Amino acid sequence: MIQEKYFMICLQAAISKIPRNLLMCFVTLGICVVLGMLAALLRTYRLPVISKLLDVFIALCKAFPANLILLICIMVYTYKFNDFAAFFHLKMSIRDVNLIYIAVIGLTIVSFPGISEVLRSGLIAIPRGQFEAGYAVGMTAFQTFRDIIFPQMFRVVIPPLTNSILSLLKMTALVNVMGVSDILKSATDAATESYAYLEAYTAAALVFWVLGIVIEQISKMLEKYFAKSVKQIA
Amino acid sequence: MFSWKYVADYFPDIISKFPVTLELVLVPFAASFLLGFVIAAARLKKIPVLEQFLTVYVSYVRCTPVITQMFVVYFGLPVFLEKFGIDANGWNPVIFVFAAYSINISAFLSETIRSSILAVPAGQLEAGYAVGMTGFQTMRDIVVPQALKISLPMLGNLFIGLFQATALAYMVNVIDMIGKARNIAVSRGHLLEGYICCAIVFAIISLALELLFGYVNKRLAFGQKDEYGRRQRTEAV
Numbered sequence: 001m002i003q004e005k006y007f008m009i010c011l012q013a014a015i016s017k018i019p020r021n022l023l024m025c026f027v028t029l030g031i032c033v034v035l036g037m038l039a040a041l042l043r044t045y046r047l048p049v050i051s052k053l054l055d056v057f058i059a060l061c062k063a064f065p066a067n068l069i070l071l072i073c074i075m076v077y078t079y080k081f082n083d084f085a086a087f088f089h090l091k092m093s094i095r096d097v098n099l100i101y102i103a104v105i106g107l108t109i110v111s112f113p114g115i116s117e118v119l120r121s122g123l124i125a126i127p128r129g130q131f132e133a134g135y136a137v138g139m140t141a142f143q144t145f146r147d148i149i150f151p152q153m154f155r156v157v158i159p160p161l162t163n164s165i166l167s168l169l170k171m172t173a174l175v176n177v178m179g180v181s182d183i184l185k186s187a188t189d190a191a192t193e194s195y196a197y198l199e200a201y202t203a204a205a206l207v208f209w210v211l212g213i214v215i216e217q218i219s220k221m222l223e224k225y226f227a228k229s230v231k232q233i234a
Numbered sequence: 235m236f237s238w239k240y241v242a243d244y245f246p247d248i249i250s251k252f253p254v255t256l257e258l259v260l261v262p263f264a265a266s267f268l269l270g271f272v273i274a275a276a277r278l279k280k281i282p283v284l285e286q287f288l289t290v291y292v293s294y295v296r297c298t299p300v301i302t303q304m305f306v307v308y309f310g311l312p313v314f315l316e317k318f319g320i321d322a323n324g325w326n327p328v329i330f331v332f333a334a335y336s337i338n339i340s341a342f343l344s345e346t347i348r349s350s351i352l353a354v355p356a357g358q359l360e361a362g363y364a365v366g367m368t369g370f371q372t373m374r375d376i377v378v379p380q381a382l383k384i385s386l387p388m389l390g391n392l393f394i395g396l397f398q399a400t401a402l403a404y405m406v407n408v409i410d411m412i413g414k415a416r417n418i419a420v421s422r423g424h425l426l427e428g429y430i431c432c433a434i435v436f437a438i439i440s441l442a443l444e445l446l447f448g449y450v451n452k453r454l455a456f457g458q459k460d461e462y463g464r465r466q467r468t469e470a471v
Binding site: 068201 | 236293294296297298299300301302303305306309310313398399400401402412425426429430432433436437438440441444
């Protein structure tokens with residue numbers, strides 16, 4: 001059965017890498033939200049050619065398994081980085097780049113479609129009258145979006161976005177196929193000597209579980225906080 | 235260097251392992267469909283100890299990555315079975331993947347089924363009782379068919395998600411498409427070409443499944459409101 005001594009060693013190794021996983025998760029989230037918001041706006045207001053292209057791109061991104069995208073990213077990077085650096089006259093070799101950046105690029109490709117869909121559904125949920133009300137009082141389109149649409153959208157989007165964040169956090173466990181040392185990899189590395197792999201994976205699972213629960217609770221609190229501004233029936 | 239020639243060369247070998255991937259999808263999905271119904275029923279009926287246990291189970295599956303779940307089963311199941319005098323050390327790794335994915339998908343499926351059953355108006359249940367059906371009959375003949383229709387879009391997403399998650403099975407030495415690509419790369423090189431070959435197969439099947447589920451949803455969507463809140467087919471009063 002699980003041996004406590006090895007379990008604690010693995011758990012310590014796993015805990016020490018929590019900041020790195022959270023960093024990857026939230027940097028990716030930030031990039032995805034910005035890009036996804038742009039994509040959602042373009043697709044909702046049906047900008048002629050670009051919105052069709054985005055539809056195709058998002059459908060394609062969704063079609064590939066996450067770990068294959070990450071594997072292909074890292075291999076393309078190792079094959080092509082020197083050509084790329086030469087093309088831009090960068091004085092960098094392949095060793096100068098932290099693999100985390102590549103991991104973030106890979107994770108962005110993987111989770112961009114989901115987050116963009118979530119933001120789009122939030123945008124659709126805001127009644128048209130809200131835009132018109134903004135125009136009616138003389139606000140510009142950008143002002144209307146910033147002061148009226150976005151705050152309402154944020155409230156609608158919290159629950160589905162939490163799901164996206166959770167799946168993004170879980171996806172950060174896949175970056176060890178790239179050789180980035182994360183929670184899972186450092187836990188299993190700590191187990192190579194003792195061959196206590198069951199302990200290592202259990203420890204990693206436990207850490208992810210706790211992180212997931214914390215994120216879920218924060219989202220529930222936010223949901224409750226923002227629900228104050230909505231009138232309830234009776 | 236990279237060349238599409240190798241992608242074409244490796245294609246027949248890699249596609250020959252497609253049945254393994256198919257098996258990895260269909261067996262866990264069928265198993266977890268049954269399991270999901272049982273879990274959903276237990277949670278809806280609020281059976282005392284079981285309900286708390288299942289809440290923890292669903293939370294564990296929701297919050298941990300599939301890859302750790304798979305390895306916990308892969309290393310943990312033999313240890314667990316040893317207690318009952320069963321030696322699982324020589325088993326085919328496919329069995330562990332089946333078990334891990336069944337655990338994973340059954341939790342998500344149970345959530346889907348539960349929310350869909352709750353989405354069926356309570357009047358439907360009462361109508362069943364009013365015409366003298368038993369609780370089980372009402373569930374089987376009235377509530378569950380409607381719930382399935384509601385849950386179909388989510389079921390489709392889960393199915394596609396499971397299909398893509400099978401791309402992890404090579405890590406426990408299952409020779410699926412990716413495992414085959416890695417084996418080829420050991421003897422002949424060109425791993426990237428092999429991966430791209432797998433990626434193309436995965437993408438085509440995922441897109442086809444998405445179109446199929448979209449079509450089925452459209453056909454089944456009668457009598458429900460569309461996204462603008464209009465009824466798609468007016469019902470006789």
